[in-house]
Amino acid sequence: MRSYLLRRLGQAALTLAGVSLLVFVILRVIPGDPAKMLLPEGAPQSAVDALNRALGLREPIWVQYVIFLRSVIRGDFGESFQYRAPALRVVAERAPATIQLALVAMLLTVLVGVSIGVLAAVRRGTGYDYAGTVLAVLGQSLPNFWLGIMLVLLFGVTLRWLPTSGFQGWSYLVLPSVTLAAFPTALVARLTRSSLLEILGQEYIRTGRAKGLGERAVIWRHALRNAMIPLLTVLGLQIGTLLGGAVITESIFAWPGMGKLVVDAIFFRDFPVVQTVLIISATIFVVINLLIDVLYTMLDPRIRYG
Amino acid sequence: MVRLGVARAQGRRGEIIAGLSERMLTLDPANHYSISATSVLRHVYDPLLDVTNDDKFAPALAESWRALNNTTWRFTLRKGVSFHDGSPFTADSVVFTLKRVRDNGKLIKSFVYQDIEDVQKDGDHAVTVTTKRPFGSLPAHLTMLGMLPPSAGEEAFFQKPVGTGPFRFVSWTHGDRVELAANARYWKPGVPRVEKVTVRFIPELSTRAAALRAGEIHVIDRVWPDMVQTLKATPGVKVLDTPALEAQRWHFQLARETVKDPRVRKAVSLAINRDVIIKDLLLGYARPVVSPIPPGLIGHTNLGQKPYDPEKARQLLKEAGQSKLTLDFVLMKDLYPKQLEIAQAVAAMLGEVGVKVNIRNLEIATAREQRTAGNYDLFYSGWAHMPHDPDWYFGQWFTKAGAEKLTRFSDPRVEQLIAEGRVPDPKVRQQKYAEIERILWDEEPEIWPYYSVAIYAISDKLSNFEARRDYYVLLHEVGIA
Numbered sequence: 033m034r035s036y037l038l039r040r041l042g043q044a045a046l047t048l049a050g051v052s053l054l055v056f057v058i059l060r061v062i063p064g065d066p067a068k069m070l071l072p073e074g075a076p077q078s079a080v081d082a083l084n085r086a087l088g089l090r091e092p093i094w095v096q097y098v099i100f101l102r103s104v105i106r107g108d109f110g111e112s113f114q115y116r117a118p119a120l121r122v123v124a125e126r127a128p129a130t131i132q133l134a135l136v137a138m139l140l141t142v143l144v145g146v147s148i149g150v151l152a153a154v155r156r157g158t159g160y161d162y163a164g165t166v167l168a169v170l171g172q173s174l175p176n177f178w179l180g181i182m183l184v185l186l187f188g189v190t191l192r193w194l195p196t197s198g199f200q201g202w203s204y205l206v207l208p209s210v211t212l213a214a215f216p217t218a219l220v221a222r223l224t225r226s227s228l229l230e231i232l233g234q235e236y237i238r239t240g241r242a243k244g245l246g247e248r249a250v251i252w253r254h255a256l257r258n259a260m261i262p263l264l265t266v267l268g269l270q271i272g273t274l275l276g277g278a279v280i281t282e283s284i285f286a287w288p289g290m291g292k293l294v295v296d297a298i299f300f301r302d303f304p305v306v307q308t309v310l311i312i313s314a315t316i317f318v319v320i321n322l323l324i325d326v327l328y329t330m331l332d333p334r335i336r337y338g
Numbered sequence: 339m340v341r342l343g344v345a346r347a348q349g350r351r352g353e354i355i356a357g358l359s360e361r362m363l364t365l366d367p368a369n370h371y372s373i374s375a376t377s378v379l380r381h382v383y384d385p386l387l388d389v390t391n392d393d394k395f396a397p398a399l400a401e402s403w404r405a406l407n408n409t410t411w412r413f414t415l416r417k418g419v420s421f422h423d424g425s426p427f428t429a430d431s432v433v434f435t436l437k438r439v440r441d442n443g444k445l446i447k448s449f450v451y452q453d454i455e456d457v458q459k460d461g462d463h464a465v466t467v468t469t470k471r472p473f474g475s476l477p478a479h480l481t482m483l484g485m486l487p488p489s490a491g492e493e494a495f496f497q498k499p500v501g502t503g504p505f506r507f508v509s510w511t512h513g514d515r516v517e518l519a520a521n522a523r524y525w526k527p528g529v530p531r532v533e534k535v536t537v538r539f540i541p542e543l544s545t546r547a548a549a550l551r552a553g554e555i556h557v558i559d560r561v562w563p564d565m566v567q568t569l570k571a572t573p574g575v576k577v578l579d580t581p582a583l584e585a586q587r588w589h590f591q592l593a594r595e596t597v598k599d600p601r602v603r604k605a606v607s608l609a610i611n612r613d614v615i616i617k618d619l620l621l622g623y624a625r626p627v628v629s630p631i632p633p634g635l636i637g638h639t640n641l642g643q644k645p646y647d648p649e650k651a652r653q654l655l656k657e658a659g660q661s662k663l664t665l666d667f668v669l670m671k672d673l674y675p676k677q678l679e680i681a682q683a684v685a686a687m688l689g690e691v692g693v694k695v696n697i698r699n700l701e702i703a704t705a706r707e708q709r710t711a712g713n714y715d716l717f718y719s720g721w722a723h724m725p726h727d728p729d730w731y732f733g734q735w736f737t738k739a740g741a742e743k744l745t746r747f748s749d750p751r752v753e754q755l756i757a758e759g760r761v762p763d764p765k766v767r768q769q770k771y772a773e774i775e776r777i778l779w780d781e782e783p784e785i786w787p788y789y790s791v792a793i794y795a796i797s798d799k800l801s802n803f804e805a806r807r808d809y810y811v812l813l814h815e816v817g818i819a
Contacts, residue, residue: 065706076740126513
């Protein structure tokens with residue numbers, strides 16, 4: 033296990049180095065000039081050139097990359113072109129909003145998605161199953177922006193039960209997290225239902241029932257635990273995505289998270305901020321996937337890494 | 339408690355929450371050309387001059403100003419003003435602020451102030467600015483430059499800045515909001531009228547509108563024409579509009595063989611039915627253009643509307659030998675209200691006279707690169723006059739050096755007039771600019787389809803809110819019931 037972990041960590045470091053190089057080069061190859069985006073539309077070319085020099089963008093690209101790598105190792109991700117502040121600080125300021133939203137949305141996804149999935153599988157072919165299927169199809173097919181705006185109009189503008197947008201406390205989390213959770217919840221519900229159904233048909237389930245185990249124990253302890261493996265893979269990918277920021281949801285709810293930050297940074301060619309966000313999200317992805325792989329061994333003792 | 343008593347005596351109460359469209363990136367008045375940031379920072383810092391909504395310059399920290407000669411401006415400063423930290427506002431503050439913006443090349447506004455030769459104080463309450471060449475637009479630029487205390491450093495100061503403005507800075511949550519509290523010792527009596535102002539940044543119009551309709555905020559800017567009906571139908575919400583200091587202008591790439599010929603440009607202009615754009619696509623929220631620069635700016639001269647005459651357009655194209663013309667029309671994606679619909683309508687109109695239009699709707703940075711490279715025939719753009727002076731627009735787009743990597747415009751006559759129009763004397767400026775406008779109007783290096791209209795929506799609890807022509811949202815003289 034230890035050598036496996038070491039090997040995985042080594043691979044992770046390589047992956048991250050690759051990501052950083054890729055992001056760095058792509059940003060500089062795509063058309064668009066950071067100084068031009070910072071300055072007003074009619075700024076003279078001399079001002080554009082001077083600002084580009086001040087931002088260090090006139091050096092050859094490999095020199096820039098070496099400077100960048102050296103600073104990253106010291107924990108310095110450079111200075112944001114737009115905010116004129118350390119990129120890491122700019123990103124860190126947005127992290128709490130993103131993390132809160134991602135965690136609440138994930139919690140909703142797991143609670144609601146798994147419950148619907150289990151109910152639909154256990155009561156297969158009944159009204160519960162059909163209702164669950166309809167919900168899942170809706171959740172997966174309603175576009176995020178439409179659902180968000182409808183929720184705002186209904187609960188914010190018409191009923192005035194919940195705030196329409198912003199980031200001031202728990203009540204502000206409800207609508208964005210429901211909007212964000214809709215798609216993964218549907219996905220998880222369908223996945224839970226299908227993998228549970230498959231497992232419920234297996235022989236050890238019959239054995240369990242035959243030896244007089246209660247239905248509750250059969251479903252929750254034996255069947256669901258085995259159904260968790262594909263589910264965990266999907267959840268790992270989902271949480272990685274959510275932590276990288278949810279651009280559309282953040283825009284609709286004026287949520288000050290990382291998704292909107294990075295999209296704006298891409299538009300305005302704020303290289304240091306884009307690099308920081310992407311390297312951080314890549315790190316989160318890599319770590320979560322590693323954790324999920326380790327979790328497999330706990331769920332299923334047959335899985336061993338050597 | 340004493341302060342509270344004073345506030346009550348002046349009738350200062352309540353909180354106004356505004357929802358602005360554009361995010362704010364800095365608290366440094368010298369480091370942005372953002373309209374939202376200008377609005378927010380005007381509450382914290384005072385500039386030397388203000389500009390009123392009827393386009394007059396008004397005293398702020400400068401009580402008076404005049405040009406001593408073509409390259410010297412003198413400002414007499416207001417006495418008895420102090421910064422939020424208690425230190426007095428004096429000539430040192432002006433000297434510091436102006437030299438800083440000129441000398442620190444990293445500041446976004448730096449390039450505008452390169453013409454300043456020297457800034458000298460004359461006692462504590464007067465400042466003389468000498469310039470390398472005539473700088474008639476200096477007062478206009480100064481309306482956008484908040485005065486800093488001479489002790490202001492760089493980064494640390496701008497984390498929690500102090501100014502002399504009607505509100506004190508309280509906090510800024512990036513991407514979310516800025517909170518301001520009334521400055522009880524503001525020099526202007528009766529101002530501000532509320533205890534607190536919060537500005538939220540809500541780029542998405544439907545979200546801004548929802549927050550206003552839900553009663554969570556009191557004013558929003560940048561409403562689009564098709565949102566007006568919904569807002570008007572909401573109880574407690576009022577919609578205000580005013581002709582903006584913004585002309586839409588689609589510029590030609592003048593080095594391109596096709597549109598180099600003035601007959602072709604004229605034909606394109608004649609083939610565009612501007613009335614349809616204004617009435618049908620913008621629902622009347624735009625004004626017909628009668629000059630390259632909108633009314634209210636120095637030099638504006640009414641030259642009459644451009645005619646719509648497809649027959650004549652066809653004839654001109656025939657004369658020019660351009661019977662199978664194709665034009666690349668480049669748009670900066672999602673930048674202007676209804677731009678894609680308008681461009682499509684224009685493509686159809688030009689199709690009527692046999693010109694094929696190739697609409698290229700590109701991401702902003704890419705579009706600008708294409709423009710620098712010269713890969714376009716017509717470029718969809720607008721010009722909001724910041725500051726209230728046409729010198730920047732003329733100097734940037736109609737001088738050889740300015741337009742070199744943009745439109746490739748070059749005309750020594752115009753160049754000469756622009757230089758002559760830089761003097762402080764308003765009569766000279768009026769005359770030179772009128773002449774420039776006539777030349778441009780005749781040669782049509784750009785298509786001016788319409789002047790924009792600024793639309794705001796507010797809660798009916800607000801009193802004294804002014805729908806500004808420059809898109810600023812200024813709240814220091816606004817009250818709330």
